[in-house]
Amino acid sequence: MIDIIGGGILGLTMAYELLKGGTPVRVWERSTSLGGLMGRTTLDELGGVSCDRYYHAILSSDRTIMGLLEELGLRSRVGMVATKMGFYHAAQTYPMTTPLEFLRFPPLSMLDRIRLAYTILACRGIKDWRALEQLPVTAWLEGLSGKTATRNIWTPLLRAKFDGDFSQVPATYIWSRLVRTTDTRTKGGSQEMMCYLPNGYQELVDALAAAICARGGTITLGATVDQVRIADRQVVGLSVDGQEIASTRVVLTTQTPIARRLLPPAAVDVDAQWGQLDGYLGIVCMLVVLRHSLTPYYTLNITDERIPFTGIIETTNLIDPSHVGGFHLIYLPKYVAPNSPYAQMDDAQLKEKFLGYLRQMFPKLHEGTIAAVRIGRERYVEPLHPVGATDLIPTLRSAISGLYLANTSQIYPQLTNGESVCSFARQVAIELR
Numbered sequence: 450m451i452d453i454i455g456g457g458i459l460g461l462t463m464a465y466e467l468l469k470g471g472t473p474v475r476v477w478e479r480s481t482s483l484g485g486l487m488g489r490t491t492l493d494e495l496g497g498v499s500c501d502r503y504y505h506a507i508l509s510s511d512r513t514i515m516g517l518l519e520e521l522g523l524r525s526r527v528g529m530v531a532t533k534m535g536f537y538h539a540a541q542t543y544p545m546t547t548p549l550e551f552l553r554f555p556p557l558s559m560l561d562r563i564r565l566a567y568t569i570l571a572c573r574g575i576k577d578w579r580a581l582e583q584l585p586v587t588a589w590l591e592g593l594s595g596k597t598a599t600r601n602i603w604t605p606l607l608r609a610k611f612d613g614d615f616s617q618v619p620a621t622y623i624w625s626r627l628v629r630t631t632d633t634r635t636k637g638g639s640q641e642m643m644c645y646l647p648n649g650y651q652e653l654v655d656a657l658a659a660a661i662c663a664r665g666g667t668i669t670l671g672a673t674v675d676q677v678r679i680a681d682r683q684v685v686g687l688s689v690d691g692q693e694i695a696s697t698r699v700v701l702t703t704q705t706p707i708a709r710r711l712l713p714p715a716a717v718d719v720d721a722q723w724g725q726l727d728g729y730l731g732i733v734c735m736l737v738v739l740r741h742s743l744t745p746y747y748t749l750n751i752t753d754e755r756i757p758f759t760g761i762i763e764t765t766n767l768i769d770p771s772h773v774g775g776f777h778l779i780y781l782p783k784y785v786a787p788n789s790p791y792a793q794m795d796d797a798q799l800k801e802k803f804l805g806y807l808r809q810m811f812p813k814l815h816e817g818t819i820a821a822v823r824i825g826r827e828r829y830v831e832p833l834h835p836v837g838a839t840d841l842i843p844t845l846r847s848a849i850s851g852l853y854l855a856n857t858s859q860i861y862p863q864l865t866n867g868e869s870v871c872s873f874a875r876q877v878a879i880e881l882r
């Protein structure tokens with residue numbers, strides 16, 4: 450029997466894969482619903498319309514997710530759309546979907562464009578990422594793309610993702626990103642194909658939960674694990690909301706700082722090991738529900754540093770608005786370091802700031818077009834991997850017998866996304882069976 454702490458996509462996929470291999474599981478989830486970061490929110494003020502708390506796309510190249518959907522009978526529910534991407538630069542919007550549009554981006558000279566195209570081709574040719582892990586991303590990009598393209602294309606993307614401080618980010622980050630996104634392109638590269646489930650990842654989450662229960666696994670909601678119990682260097686149980694549960698094998702799927710808080714003093718050495726690499730960026734993300742579409746893009750990247758949010762993700766350019774009550778959804782994310790002023794602002798301040806800038810970008814956006822606003826905040830979203838830190842990544846097995854850690858910080862050099870999370874969960878299950 451394995452006890453899995455956390456009913457997010459990672460914990461549920463792992464539970465399902467363990468059961469497939471014949472290992473019984475129990476899943477403990479502190480929230481009253483499953484899905485974690487991939488969960489849903491209900492807009493009571495709009496008659497109970499339900500939508501994703503955050504934006505989550507599936508890419509056409511996501512083989513593990515597609516395989517899971519097939520196994521769980523959801524494959525026919527998957528829609529596929531050729532989505533568009535844009536850049537908001539110097540108060541203007543530029544389409545950047547096709548390679549041609551990319552190469553026409555005004556701030557770039559012909560030489561910059563050639564070097565940019567070369568960067569993409571060069572990345573696809575790199576199979577061994579280990580050397581990239583030692584290189585700071587900016588120096589590596591300047592070598593490949595040149596200074597102007599780095600300043601106008603790569604720097605804004607990096608600034609957005611790492612809340613301004615990317616001096617310690619290794620080259621693997623952009624390499625992984627380019628390999629993943631160019632995989633989703635049609636032959637010839639002219640279109641980006643993205644996929645969706647009409648009710649978001651929640652459909653996968655619900656199907657996994659049903660399959661877990663059908664195979665004899667248990668899922669307990671509203672169950673906060675307070676501590677893992679250890680005696681003689683062996684897991685002996687769990688404290689769940691103060692109640693003692695006997696157990697000999699526990700997998701923590703929560704983010705590392707949360708997992709560390711569940712360790713008793715007897716695991717001080719494990720705590721120190723996990724603490725060697727446990728930095729995460731958080732996010733504040735405003736969902737604005739509109740009565741009309743705002744842009745033709747799924748993603749509009751914002752390169753203007755004055756605008757606090759780093760992109761506009763209009764998910765209803767992928768998921769048909771009819772699946773969310775006929776409304777149009779835009780998400781305005783800002784990744785935040787713990788000391789960011791945006792992490793400290795209250796909802797009213799954030800709303801005023803973000804909507805003020807949105808109106809500045811789109812002066813024709815009227816108050817009456819905005820049907821609802823929701824602010825999401827998460828302290829631990831993006832695990833940070835500084836240059837040359839691969840050896841510090843916590844391992845699945847710890848020095849305590851029966852105690853395991855399996856979370857997104859161990860997914861490297863791939864980026865953290867639904868595909869990499871599910872494929873990692875499957876790998877861990879195979880190792881633990």
Ligand SMILES: Cc1cc2nc3c(=O)[nH]c(=O)nc-3n(C[C@H](O)[C@H](O)[C@H](O)COP(=O)(O)OP(=O)(O)OC[C@H]3O[C@@H](n4cnc5c(N)ncnc54)[C@H](O)[C@@H]3O)c2cc1C
Nearest residue numbers: 455456457458459478479485486503505506673674866867
């Ligand atoms: C704004 C945003 C956009 C994103 N966009 C994409 C995207 O487009 N595509 C994509 O694939 N991915 C995307 N991601 C990433 C994706 O959401 C995560 O990689 C994934 O959801 C992580 O799943 P997880 O199970 O590891 O963690 P989580 O979802 O965080 O699950 C951990 C679970 O553990 C539970 N838990 C915590 N402490 C305890 C405790 N003490 N006891 C019991 N339970 C506990 C939590 O309640 C939670 O349910 C995005 C994330 C965000 C925030």
